[in-house]
Amino acid sequence: MIVKKISIMVSVLFSISMFSQEIAKTEIELKPIVKVSYLDSVKSSFKKDELATRVDSLWMNELVSLDIYDDLTKDIQTINTDVTVDEELPTELLKQRLQAMNEKSPFDIEYNQGLENIIKSFLKNRKKSFSRLMALSEYYFPIFEDAFARQNVPLEIKYLAVVESALNPKAVSKMGATGLWQFMYGTGKQYALKIDSYIDERSDPLKATAACSQYMTKMYSMFGDWELVLASYNSGPGNVTKAIRRSGGKTKYWDIRSHLPKETQGYVPAFLATMYLFEYHKEHGINPERALVKNFETDTVQIKAQMSFKQIADLLDMPQSQIQLLNPSYKLNVVPFYQSEAHYLRLPKDKVATFVSNEDKIYAYAAYQSQNKTMSTRLALKVTPKAKAKLENIIDTDYKSYKVQKGDNLGTIASKYHVDIIDLKKWNNLKSNAVALGRNLKIKTDYDPATKTFKEIKSTLAVEKKSEEAIASADDKDKKNTQSQEYKVASGDNLGSIAKKFGTTIAELKELNNLTSNNIGLGKTLVVSKAVPEIIDENAVTTAIASNSSIDSFKKKVPSSKDLGEDYYVKKGDSLYSISKKYPGVTISDIKKWNNIKNGEIKPGMKLKING
Structure with a gap:
């Protein structure tokens, strides 16, 4: 009996042992093989410093935004110092504050009605802008102060960069002046700033500030007055010298101001008004936004x-x-x-x-x-267009057909299928956004509006080493499809606004259109981008060649809330199209979906989620 019980126990223990081995074996067999990319393998071997600094996305957007520059530049150029502004700031109190500023500054800061009008105008219309500018100043002002201290230039000159560029190193004026200190090409070269195809040191905060410091020192040795130095920075020393002669030899800015160019007449008061707002921002309820990254x-x-x-x-x-x-x-x-x-x-x-x-x-x-x-x-x-089409057919990216219905427009159709309007026009050879009722449109997408999901493409693409020769030889005699983008000049346009709209520069626009000046006629058609050959998707080719194997499947998914890595705050003049172009790979449809936007309407200040 005892022997029988022992036999049963041994059998049970053996069974449990075998079962455990089977489970372990199953677990080992079911464990997926994780493929690690070269990038991930390199990063995983890094020695890491865990002292990480998180950069606030809102502040990052401020640092590269041009809307303050556009608005402030327009204000300075058009502001009328003779117009009284209704803003709560007693004249006697302003005089006291200006006197206090004058006592600790080498500038001749004295009260006059024109200066009071500009200060009140900024307080009334630009409070929010100055709050943002003060955040930027936390990064840039230490750079300026260090450079100016080396050359014995007044530290207050740092406020000039606010007037010149709204503290934006990428700012470019209508005349081509570039960077924080708005150097023209010739002036930049004169002060040894490198400008070539890769580099433009006019946008380098350190080197451009050093050049600005040299310029200020040279002008002061010529005029001996800091207000005249600022006037010469804006209009050139020649215009200042002419104004001195026309005034009968007077050498103070306020005495020759009426003889200077119109823009320069408001330039120095705008500088002094900026200095006042930075000095007395607390008294006027201007709360600077905190900069999370500083230069040091x-x-x-x-x-x-x-x-x-x-x-x-x-x-x-x-x-x-x-x-x-x-x-x-x-x-x-x-x-x-x-x-x-x-x-x-x-x-x-x-x-x-x-x-x-x-x-x-x-x-x-x-x-x-x-x-x-x-x-x-x-x-x-x-790859010719026909060869490209053959390869796309292998990958199973056939066009869908959609019949235009009542109430449709390109925006709603693009949103419905999660594609870009530009692509929709390209696929159907549309020259405008107008689309006829009942027309069948071709749409290349793997999104299914019925199920509101992206389908999984199950076809296999096998690319061997000979793929390069095979694809390159297909239809070798075909001409490559080239197309230049054009734009018709509308009312209110200038080269600067058109360059900004299409992400190019004034110099490139002039070169593409053989323009010798910045003047453009209303209705003129401009080429805004160079013709380029239509090419195959580079990522697909790279993947195929690098792996020399088959791609089992491709799958898209709608980004979940955890994927949305960046916030964007809508600025004046923004559109869904312009915002989408700031983020490579992001379409208008993406932005609308991520933010539950039913139509294309957005308002300044609106917070948008962007897939980071």
Whole structure:
């Protein structure tokens, strides 16, 4: 009996042991194989400095926004100092404050009715703008003060950058003046600022401020009066010298002001009004928005090989917009490498530590990615439209057909299928946003409006090493499809506003249209972008060549709330189209879906979620 019980127990224990092994075996077999990309493998090996600095997205947007620059510039150019402004600020109190400012400043700050009118105008119309500008000043003013102190230039000159550029290093005037200090091309070259295809040091806060300091010192040695130095900065020393002669030899700004160009007559008062608002912002209820990153929290590292901002952002896990902010002099979002020159990248200190600790891996990754990109670009440029269409058919991206119904417009149709209006027009050869009732439109999408989901594409794309030759040889005699984008000049347009609208520069517009001046006629058709060959999707080719294997499936999904990584606050003049262009890969439909926008209406100050 005892033997029987022992036998049963042994059998049970053996069964449990076997069952446990089966479970373990099953768990091992079911554990998925995780494929790690080269980027992830490089980053996982980094020595990390955990002292991370989080950058507030709202403040980042302020640093690269141009709306204050546009508004403030217009104010200064058009403000009438002779018009009395109804704003609560007793004249006697203002006189006392101006006197207090005068006592501690080398500028001749004296009360006059014109200055009072400008101060009251700013208080009435620009309180919010100055609140935002004061946040920007926390980053830029330490840079200015350091440079001016080296050359014995009054520190108050720092307020001039507010008047000149609204503290935006990417600001470009209608005449082409660029950067925080608005240097013209010739002046920038005169003060040894480098300007080439990759770099424009007029947008470099450190180097441009040093050049500004040199200019101020030179002008002061000429005129011996800081107000006249400011006037010469705006209109040139020649105009100031003429005004002195026309006034009968007087050498004070307020005595020759009426003989200066109209814009310069309001320029120095605007500077003094700006100084007053910064000095007495608390008394007027102006609460500065806090800057979360200050200049002394950043440092530089010398770059030893050409790298793009995107590569750096991917490797260091930081927003590309932050790299653009800290390195505004690099025009193409690329840090170049010249054999004879040193180029530096400015980063938050914790990111500099990560970069320096992992330089070899970072440069190896950049070289690897650049090599693959070159390969894919060579292949892409060989692909004709017909060959591209054949490849797209392999990937199963057939067009859907949609019949235009009553009440439809391109915006609602694009939103319904989660595509961009521009693509919708391209697929159907539409020249305008008008679309006829009953017309069948072609739409390339894998989104199903019925189920409100993206379908999974199950077809397989096999690309072997010979793909490059096979695709390049297909329809080799076909001409590449090229198309330039054009724009018809409307009422109120100028080269500056058109360049801003299409993300280009005044110089490029003039070059594309053979313009010798900034004047453009109403109704004139301008070319706003160069013709480029239609090419295959570079990412698809890169993936195919790099893997030399099949892609089992592609899947899109609607971003969930946890994917929405950035907030955007709508500014004056914004549209869904202009906002979408700020974020690569984001469409109007995306923004509308993420923010539950039924139509295209947005208002200044409105908070939008952007997939970061």
